[in-house]
Amino acid sequence: MKKILVIYYTQTGQIRTILDSIISGFTDMSMVEIDYAEIKPSKPYPYPWKEAFYNSFPESVKGIPCQLESWDFDLNKEYDLVLLGMQVWYLSPSIPASSFLQHPEIKIFLRGKNVVTVNGVRNMWYTSYLLCKKYLGDAGAHYQGNIVMYDRTDNYIAGITVIAWMVHGKKKLALFPQSGVSDEDILNAKTYGQIIYSNLIENTLSKLQEALVFAGAVKVKFHLMKIEIVARKIFVKFADFVLKKGSYESPLRKTRVALFKYYLLFVFFILSPFVSIFQMLRRWVFYSSANKQIRIFQGLKP
Ligand SMILES: Cc1cc2nc3c(=O)[nH]c(=O)nc-3n(C[C@H](O)[C@H](O)[C@H](O)COP(=O)(O)O)c2cc1C
Known part of the structure; x- marks a missing residue:
C-alpha cells in the first residue's frame, strides 16, 4: 500500500479537476491510500480579481509568502509521494504555492519526500518551474516529476481570454475559445496517472519524468x-x-x-x-x- 498526499491550491477548481483526472488513471485503488489537502491563504485572493489582478504581481515575482491556514493533513505521516497541484502567477509559482513551499514546517515535511508537481497554467511556466526546483531542492525533497497542462490556444488569443477569465470571471468570451486547459486535455491526463501509478508501485520513480515527457506531459515552446x-x-x-x-x-x-x-x-x-x-x-x-x-x-x- 502506497501513501499519497494530494495537496493543491486553486481558485477556479481547474487544478483539482486535473488532479482528479490524473488519479482516475491509477490502475488499482486498493494499492494506494490518498489524503487530500488544500492550501488556504488566511486572507483569500479574490476571484474574479478585478483590479487586484495586477497588484499581486510584485509578491508573486519575488516569492514573498502570504500567511496560510494550518494544514489539514498529518505532517508526521510517511507519504511515499506528494502530488502538488499548483499554477503560475506572473512567471512564478502562485503566491499560495510558493508560500507553501517556503513554509518552515513544510520544508521539514518535504525533506526526503518524493514530489511530483502538476501545473494548470496559461502557457508561461518556465521560470516558475526553475523556482519550484529550487524550493524543493532547498527543502531536500526528491523532485521526481513535473506535469504541465496548459491552454493550447494561440498565445495571443490565450492572453486575451485569460484576462477575461481571471479579471472578469468570464471563462468563455464571446466568439473566443474557452479559456484554460481544454476538457479533452484534462480527460487525457488520466494517462499521466497510469504512468505515476506504475512507477510508484514498481519503485521506479527515478524514471518517472522520462516516461511523463515521452507521454507528452511537458511540451516546451522554445x-x-x-x-x-x-x-x-x-x-x-x-x-x-x-x-x-x-x-x-x-x-x-x-x-x-x-x-x-x-x-x-x-x-x-x-x-x-x-x-x-x-x-x-x-x-x-x-x-x-x-x-x-x-x-x-x-x-x-x-
Ligand atoms: C495573477 C495571475 C497571474 C497569472 N500569470 C500567469 C503566468 O505568468 N503564466 C501562465 O501560464 N498562467 C498565468 N496565470 C494563469 C494561472 O496559471 C492559472 O491557469 C489560472 O489562475 C487558473 O488556476 P486555478 O483556477 O487552478 O487557480 C495567472 C493567473 C493569475 C490569477
Whole structure:
C-alpha cells in the first residue's frame, strides 16, 4: 500500500479537476491510500480579481509568502509521494504555492519526500518551474516529476481570454475559445496517472519524468521559454520598483501597479509577436543548444 498526499491550491477548481483526472488513471485503488489537502491563504485572493489582478504581481515575482491556514493533513505521516497541484502567477509559482513551499514546517515535511508537481497554467511556466526546483531542492525533497497542462490556444488569443477569465470571471468570451486547459486535455491526463501509478508501485520513480515527457506531459515552446527568461529579469526589477511604495495592502503603490499593467499589456500585445518570430528562427539556427535547453525545462538531463 502506497501513501499519497494530494495537496493543491486553486481558485477556479481547474487544478483539482486535473488532479482528479490524473488519479482516475491509477490502475488499482486498493494499492494506494490518498489524503487530500488544500492550501488556504488566511486572507483569500479574490476571484474574479478585478483590479487586484495586477497588484499581486510584485509578491508573486519575488516569492514573498502570504500567511496560510494550518494544514489539514498529518505532517508526521510517511507519504511515499506528494502530488502538488499548483499554477503560475506572473512567471512564478502562485503566491499560495510558493508560500507553501517556503513554509518552515513544510520544508521539514518535504525533506526526503518524493514530489511530483502538476501545473494548470496559461502557457508561461518556465521560470516558475526553475523556482519550484529550487524550493524543493532547498527543502531536500526528491523532485521526481513535473506535469504541465496548459491552454493550447494561440498565445495571443490565450492572453486575451485569460484576462477575461481571471479579471472578469468570464471563462468563455464571446466568439473566443474557452479559456484554460481544454476538457479533452484534462480527460487525457488520466494517462499521466497510469504512468505515476506504475512507477510508484514498481519503485521506479527515478524514471518517472522520462516516461511523463515521452507521454507528452511537458511540451516546451522554445520561443516562449526564451521570452520568459528575459521577461522575468525585467519583472524582478519592476517588482522592486513597486515594492518601494509598500506591500500588498498599501494604496501608495497604486500608480506603480498601474504603470506595470500598461507596460505588461504593451509588451504582450504589441512587442511579443515580433520577439516570438525572432526566437522561433533562433530555435532552428541554434538547433542543438536549443534542444539542450528544452531538455532542461522538461526535467531531463541536457
Ligand atoms: C495573477 C495571475 C497571474 C497569472 N500569470 C500567469 C503566468 O505568468 N503564466 C501562465 O501560464 N498562467 C498565468 N496565470 C494563469 C494561472 O496559471 C492559472 O491557469 C489560472 O489562475 C487558473 O488556476 P486555478 O483556477 O487552478 O487557480 C495567472 C493567473 C493569475 C490569477
